[in-house]
Amino acid sequence: MTHCIVVGAGPVGASMGLALARRGFRVTLVEQSPHLPADPRAATLQPPTVDMLHELGVGPEILSRGLLAPKFQFRDRARDEIVAEFDYGMLSDETNFAFALQCEQFKVADTVITALRTEPAASVRLGTRLVEFSQSDSGVSATIAHDAGTEVIQADYLIGCDGGRSTVRKSLGIAFEGFTYPERFLVLTTTHDFLQRGFAIRNYVLDPSQWCALFKVPDNGPPGLWRCVFPTAATDQASDTECLADAYVAAQISGLDAGLGLGDLVHRNLYAVNQRVAAKFRQGRVFLAGDSAHVNNPLGGLGMNSGIHDAMNLADKLDQARHDRTGAEALFDAYDAERATLARDYVQAQTIQNKKRLEARTPEAREAALAELRMSANDPARHKTWVMRASLIEGLRNITKGEAV
Ligand SMILES: Cc1cc2nc3c(=O)[nH]c(=O)nc-3n(C[C@H](O)[C@H](O)[C@H](O)COP(=O)(O)OP(=O)(O)OC[C@H]3O[C@@H](n4cnc5c(N)ncnc54)[C@H](O)[C@@H]3O)c2cc1C
Numbered sequence: 001m002t003h004c005i006v007v008g009a010g011p012v013g014a015s016m017g018l019a020l021a022r023r024g025f026r027v028t029l030v031e032q033s034p035h036l037p038a039d040p041r042a043a044t045l046q047p048p049t050v051d052m053l054h055e056l057g058v059g060p061e062i063l064s065r066g067l068l069a070p071k072f073q074f075r076d077r078a079r080d081e082i083v084a085e086f087d088y089g090m091l092s093d094e095t096n097f098a099f100a101l102q103c104e105q106f107k108v109a110d111t112v113i114t115a116l117r118t119e120p121a122a123s124v125r126l127g128t129r130l131v132e133f134s135q136s137d138s139g140v141s142a143t144i145a146h147d148a149g150t151e152v153i154q155a156d157y158l159i160g161c162d163g164g165r166s167t168v169r170k171s172l173g174i175a176f177e178g179f180t181y182p183e184r185f186l187v188l189t190t191t192h193d194f195l196q197r198g199f200a201i202r203n204y205v206l207d208p209s210q211w212c213a214l215f216k217v218p219d220n221g222p223p224g225l226w227r228c229v230f231p232t233a234a235t236d237q238a239s240d241t242e243c244l245a246d247a248y249v250a251a252q253i254s255g256l257d258a259g260l261g262l263g264d265l266v267h268r269n270l271y272a273v274n275q276r277v278a279a280k281f282r283q284g285r286v287f288l289a290g291d292s293a294h295v296n297n298p299l300g301g302l303g304m305n306s307g308i309h310d311a312m313n314l315a316d317k318l319d320q321a322r323h324d325r326t327g328a329e330a331l332f333d334a335y336d337a338e339r340a341t342l343a344r345d346y347v348q349a350q351t352i353q354n355k356k357r358l359e360a361r362t363p364e365a366r367e368a369a370l371a372e373l374r375m376s377a378n379d380p381a382r383h384k385t386w387v388m389r390a391s392l393i394e395g396l397r398n399i400t401k402g403e404a405v
Contacts, residue, residue, distance in 0.1 A: 001026040001121060002322055003155040005142050007130045007168055009036060011105045012290030012307035013161030014112035018056050019315035021119035028153060029116065030144055032129035036113065040189060040227065040267060042105040043217045044069070044202065044301030046391045047088060050097040052312050053112070061111045066103030067218045069201035072390075074373045077207035077256070083370050084377035085200065090384045094393055102201060102217055105304050130167055133158055135285050157318065159287045161311070164274065166292030172283045178276030178348070181297070181355075182234035186243055186252060189267035190226050192260045204299065204358055206369065210252060211358035213299055225266065228253070229298060231359070232270065244268050273297045275352060277343045281336040287314055294343040299354035302347045305392055310339050338399040346395035 002025050006017045009031035017029040045053070045066065053062050074084045091098040116122050131150065133142040140158040144151050160168025169176065194203070194214060203214040213229040230252045232243040242248055246262055253260050278293045290307030317335045321328035357373075360366040376382040388394040 002157070002318070003028070004318070005030065005130075005140065005153065005155045005158045007158065007160050008162035008290075008292070009033075009109060009113060009124070009126070010161060010163060010290065010307075011042070011108040011112070011304050012311050013159075014109040014116065015053070015056065015308045016159055016161050016289055016311035016315065017122060017124070018058075018112050018116045018119070019311055020318065021116055021122040022056060023315055023319045025121070025318070027116070027119070027122040028155065029113075029122065029124045030128040030130055031124075031126050034127035036106060036109055036126070038106040040104070040187065040217075040269065042298070042301065042304035043102050043215065043227065044305070045101040045103055045108070046301065046305045047091060047095040047097045047099065048391065048393055048396055049305045049308050050101050051095060052308060053108070054096070055312075056112070056115070058111050058115050061115075062103060062108065063101065065107045065111065065218065066101040067201060067216060067224065068099045069102050069216075070099040071200045072100070072202040072204070073200040074377075075199075075203060075205045076370065077205045077210060077212070082198070083206065084373035086377060086383060086387050086390065088387055088391065090380075090387050091391060091393065094388070095391075100202065100301065100391070102215065104217055104219075108304070108308075130162065132171065133168075133286070140285050157285050157287065159289055159314065160292045161290045161307070162292050164276075164291045164295045166288065168286065169278055169288055169292050172280075172286060174283065174288070175279040176276045177279055178274060178295075181273045181275075182236075183231045183273075184235065184240070184243065184270050185273050185298070186230045186232050186249070187267075187269040187271070188228045188230070188249065188253065188265050189269075190228065190260065190264045191223070191266060192226060192257065192264040193223060194226055194257060197257055202301070204354070205256075206358050206360065206366070208359060208361045208366065212252075212256070213358075214256075215301075228256070240270055243270055275348055277340065277348060281310075281339050282332050287332075287335065289314055289339075293339070294347065296347050296351040297355055298351075299358065300351050300390060302351060302392065306342060306347045309342070309392065309396065313339055342392075342395050342399050346389075346392065350389065 006029045128146040131143045219225045289310035317331040360369040
């Protein structure tokens, strides 16, 4: 039985493990944390990702744990008005799931790992860290560490789904090319209900200095929680402590919605945001998938999604390679080419553009951004093009045809 070691039990490693197990591989999934991480991060599943999770057999469970978000809005903060509303319903001919699903990433990982544990040839090892590995023409050898000491395991392939600071990527000496934004992103979680003010479940609010992304997450069931993402001052202008202090936070939320105050906040988080893509997604028998291969700002909800898409693409290639050993090199090169193209030409391009649109500073840039949004939402053909791209359906179709943008 072909044996794969998957490193990391985030949403990508979990999906990688289950996709391989479902295709008849032996899977060892190692996760350094003793329990599945539950920090508030990604929460949006795009339609093709819901489709893929459905194919893995966890669709009903994921749907039951999520919140349907058929529409998303762009709003103008200063004028307090809706500029454009986009509807995933335009995709009803293109996908079985014409909506985004708000479902926190730890629920995605938890659901998928629960299914993986039922696979007889899969082993999920929490509290187990990949320390180092080596590879030859015939396999990989990985040293893992846990409470009982260290151990060496042999496998045919190793897949690094070990996040932005990936040990696997660094061990291979693969460059992580791109940049870090000077500002950090402030994420506030609140019980305040924005639906009552006509917001959608997912919203992007334009403003030259206080733009924000605002979306609902199901939490433990109704009424759910809302997450608000704001930019902060650059690192050399305000410390982390200052950005998380009441005065700073109050200024960010002021005027967003009359009823929203500091007392409604249940969590504050600050993080650095990178736009980076690995120079290679594969070296020999070792692969990168998810954040270990590409990281981006969260505007558009694409990071977790494109990582799960990497996992599905790689599982198919590894499966085909078992039956076509002479074609394995070409298949693995295709994984690298397809997924790097998707990461650069779609996810990086779209997330960078999304941020520029929200923060457009000069009156001309701002009016141009607002006009583009209105025109795109009001014209049915443009509307559909917009949601095809925002949902990653366009990118997925083009990379398999070998077309970049
Ligand atoms: C605030 C925020 C909001 C976001 N919002 C969205 C969103 O709305 N939509 C979206 O699509 N994306 C979003 N993202 C991005 C998303 O969170 C990531 O793209 C996603 O977590 C990537 O999943 P992953 O499985 O690749 O990596 P991770 O979730 O980082 O998982 C990596 C795992 O590997 C483990 N690990 C690391 N090293 C080792 C080792 N040596 N041995 C064993 N285990 C190891 C880690 O413990 C971790 O569990 C957001 C990110 C942030 C920070």
